[in-house]
Amino acid sequence: ASAGWNMDGPPRLDASSTFLVWRDPVEAWEENWTFVVLQLAMFALATATLVHAIRVGRAGLLLWLAAVGHGLFVEGFCYALPELDNFHHGRALVAIFGGRMPGYVVVLYPAFYYSAAQLASMLLGGLGSQFSGLRALGRRRREASSEGVVDAELVATAALTGLLTALVDVPYDAMGPKLLHWSWHPDDPNVFERTGPFxxxxxxxxxITFAASWLLVGAAASRVARMPCCGKLGWIPALLVASLLPFPLGVMQIQLFYVVPHDLACVPTATCLAAAVGAYLVVIVLCAWWLRGGVTRRVDPSIRRVSALPVLALLSVFSCCFVAFAALADPAGLSDTGVHLPVAVSEEACSRTETMLSLGGVATKSMHLCSLPDGASSGGPLALRPGDRSSFPLVGHTLPAAHCAMPEVPHPFRVANSASEAQAGVIRKWTMIGTEWGAEGPASTRAAMLMVVCWPVALMLTTVLAAWSLDRSPSLAHSKSD
Known part of the structure; x- marks a missing residue:
């Protein structure tokens, strides 16, 4: 039914595991049909963006591959570093790293980033079906006789790309944990404060920050690679830079918008998010003001105009899938048997571990799932045994993260039977089963989740229609020559 799954090994990145693993699609459909639909929809959207990038030319393909490389680097870094290892994916149809990283996550980054960047450029300038990170390579805004590697048009497009990527992500992040597509660490300080229940x-x-960094660095690297002094092999170092540099650039922005205010002054994460969104909107407005008036563009014939309609159409279908999930799925009937966060079956394994925050503070973090009896302040072991079909709920933890008070977080799953024996007081392979709508409170009812999913989908569809209309508007036609 499957091949290469390291069911009893550690849940983190394991280089000794089989690199590529897969599972029986029929078995996967019977366990969780929504997860299968999600993966197929993601692969379809990623394929559309890849075809578009190839048709655009070498610059488009570089940015698409850079998104893949960036995603592999980010995900692998999180799996390998315990302080950042705060989520576990479900058992996918195809996966790498011994089953730790699903195949659809590999292409999630180009699917989200490329689609959002395409949409951003069409909204900002009606630049046709090339997004600004590509068109600006050959059609750069000129002031006097100088041309820069990074200009205001690119900065504005990158900022809007970050905001649109977050918009595309809202229904995906809202429904994923409830439908067992993945699970968040129960009390990791970096993911404890929630928007909605999940x-x-x-x-x-x-x-927002990583998508913007990807387009900014990728487009700038592509511009440099096109310079005559770089030669024909200039695209190779450009691809490496575009894959690796967005990570530290994104981390620096997260330090500015989240880590410093949150860890030093206990500013709520929602306030940090509002500050980030506001800052990005200010950047877009300032860039638009800077670029006011007449603009001279120069067309590079090597960058072909390609219709964005297939990409935007599949992006719309992908987003609507989550509305269908909220309307039709029964989370209580879904399950996922695989390697998740280890479940403790001994008192010793339920202990908490100190984890260092980036600014030197210390928080505590449970390395294993433990039950929390009513009124208890610390976890106890779960009565989990192989073949036992009973299930156990997990209630919220109250996290003493540094000096900031944290609320309780509901877990949208229950622990069912074990599929492997305990090792060192923990069980790594077990069955996760879903909970009923509303089990985590009023915010998790079907009606509430439909509201959470429908508004970003409606806003995204409106954005797609607006971008398509702007792109077709005669008033936004651009000069095809100097």
Whole structure:
């Protein structure tokens, strides 16, 4: 039914595991049909963006591959570093790293980033179906006789790309944990504050900053690679730079918008997110003001105009899938048997571990799932045994993260039977089963989740229609020559 799954090994990145693993799609459908639909929809959207990038030319393909490389670097870094290892994916149809990283996550980054960047450029300038990070390579805004590697048009497009990526991510992040597509660490300080019942607020800050960094660095690297002095092999170092440099650039922004105010002054994460969104909007407005008036563009014939309609259409279908999930799915009937966060079956394994925060503070973090009896202040072991079909709920933890008070967080799953024996007091392979709508409170009812999912989908569809209309508007036609 499957091949290469390291069910009894450690849940983190394990280089000794089989690199590529897969599972029976029929078995996967029976366990969780929504997860199968999600993966197929993600692969379809990623394929559309890849075809578009290839048709655009070498610059488009570089940015697409840079998004893949960036995603592999970010995900692998999080798996390998315990302080950042705060989520576990479900058992996917195809996965790498011994099953730790699903195949659809590999292409999630180009699917989200490329689509959002395409949409951003069409909104900002009606630049046709090339987004600004590509068109600006050959059609750069000129002032006097100088041309820069990074200009205001690119900065504005990168900022809007970050905001649109977060918008695309809202239904994905809202429904994923409830439908067992992945699970967040129960009390990791970096993902503890939630928007709604299931979305870590820091996830939005991550997507905004990292997507913007990807386009900014990728487009700038592509411009440099096109210079005559770089030669024909200039695209190779450009691809490496575009894959690796967005990570530290994104981290620096997260330090500015989240870590410093949150860890030093206990500013709520929602306030940090509002500050990040506001700052990005200010950047877009300032760039638009800077670029006011007449603009001379120079067309590079090597960058072909390609219709964005297939990408935007599949992006719309992808987003609507989550509305269908909220309307049709029964989370209580879904399950996922695989390697998740280890479950403690001994008192010793339920202990908490100190974890260092980036500014030197210390927080505590449970390395294993433990039950929390009513009124208890610390976890106890779960009565989990192989073959036992009973299930156990997990209630919220109150996290003493540094000196900041944290609320309780509901877990949208229950622990069912074990599929492997305990090792060192923990069980790594077990069955996760979903909970009923509303089990985590009023915010998790079907009606509430439909509201959470429908508004970003409606806003995104409106944005797609607006971008398509702007792109077709005769008043936004640009000069094809100097």
């Amino acid at each position: 979305i870590p607020t820091t996830s939005f800050i991550f997507h």
